[in-house]
Amino acid sequence: MNELVALTPGESAALDNLEERQRHVRRGAVLQRENEACNELFILRKGLMMSYVLLDDGSRQILRFLFPGDILGISSAIYQEAPETLAALSDCVVSPFDRAALADIMTGHPRLSALILVYSQIERVALTDRLAALGRTSARARVAALLLELRSRLRATDKSIDNAFLLGLTQEEIGDATGLTAVHVNRMLRQLEETGLIGREGGRVTLKDEPALTRAANFVNRYVGLDLSWLPKPRS
Amino acid sequence: MNELVALTPGESAALDNLEERQRHVRRGAVLQRENEACNELFILRKGLMMSYVLLDDGSRQILRFLFPGDILGISSAIYQEAPETLAALSDCVVSPFDRAALADIMTGHPRLSALILVYSQIERVALTDRLAALGRTSARARVAALLLELRSRLRATDKSIDNAFLLGLTQEEIGDATGLTAVHVNRMLRQLEETGLIGREGGRVTLKDEPALTRAANFVNRYVGLDLSWLPKPRS
DNA sequence: CGATCGTTTGACGTTTGTCAACCGTCGTGG
């Protein structure tokens, strides 16, 4: 949270309290399964995870990729059964905490409550961007938007990333995120490569023509342009 | 909020405070425009509204339909510029309030803060349901899901609604919500009618075979199955 | 009464999915 505002000692302590415990999650492991009870929330410390749902016909929709610093499972915490599955795309480290800890923060730290709401709204807007992409843009635009989003979010934790990054996803996973088949994702990636917008060498993607990609995708970075001047005063 | 928990007098007073003012919004009017500054939030009191985004090519994605009791514009409140447009689908009444009032609630009423978070998470899950629908289901399923969702949400404010309701949307609006063209929406509606799943008489839709519709749509009502046992204690 | 809007329908085009085959890499167990 300290990227958005300077925290008071009391607020920092409350957050550190959430991150007391650590749990390692192996690549491919499931942290929380759709339709199962789940009393824990998590903060992702290291690695890349995803949330997804499975439909009746067995197809999968990836809802969101999760990066270090993200809070996982708020939506599951308000339901008796989790509405989505959380799974690790790489070896990860998470800090589990329970719903009572969330309630304690909301009672004792109004500004942190507001920041949790802010993060959940940033996520909401990112979801609506993807909704618009799935509803109204071409396969090519969706793949381009996904690459831009991945790069932008990876850079938030690893400043060394510039135009090139290791794409930790299979083409099937890209397809499940963008509403396409793996075969068509492959065609789109190749087309982006052939037209010079991206480069690819064994899992590594290079954004070679970022302005053209942004135009193709109408991508907006939702972590900039915030207005937090209205946040309540910290209590301690 | 009082549908989910019994409010204390202090909490009720804080909410009544938000609804002090009233503003009438005519059908078709825009309450908030994408990319414009907006310092107000709203509670919808009467009528039907929608939020949408416009893409570069002029196409529109409707993100969400808004019903009485919904809070409008939280996501816009955290940005300098609104990420979405709010427009009235029928004559409406809204209660505007400012961001400072939101901050006051978060400071003074921890349980209301938590409930605001709960509502924003219900909305989040509804958005992910729609994301999965757009990414992974057929045009027929998406239209069926929209009809079920509309009926379910209309019934929340009007208990007299059973299987039939007045569909206050054009087929173009249904298309913009489901990621289809108006022409194809028409074909799907006619197909649902011909196969006996729905009936139609001039703007009125009747869900004639609800189990079959639910199967066609894999629809989940996200306003049931909540677990709010963890909510913080009310302060006053 | 004309104009506009929403709906309906048909013919046709494009995008995307499906199916199938093949390739290279990697890990594993005989």
Next chain:
DNA sequence: CCACGACGGTTGACAAACGTCAAACGATCG
């Protein structure tokens, strides 16, 4: 050490779903 199988990527032929264009109709409103 090698053979095998699993997995992910690549490619082509074909099919299905959905979009585009165009025309006509009825209702509503000024």
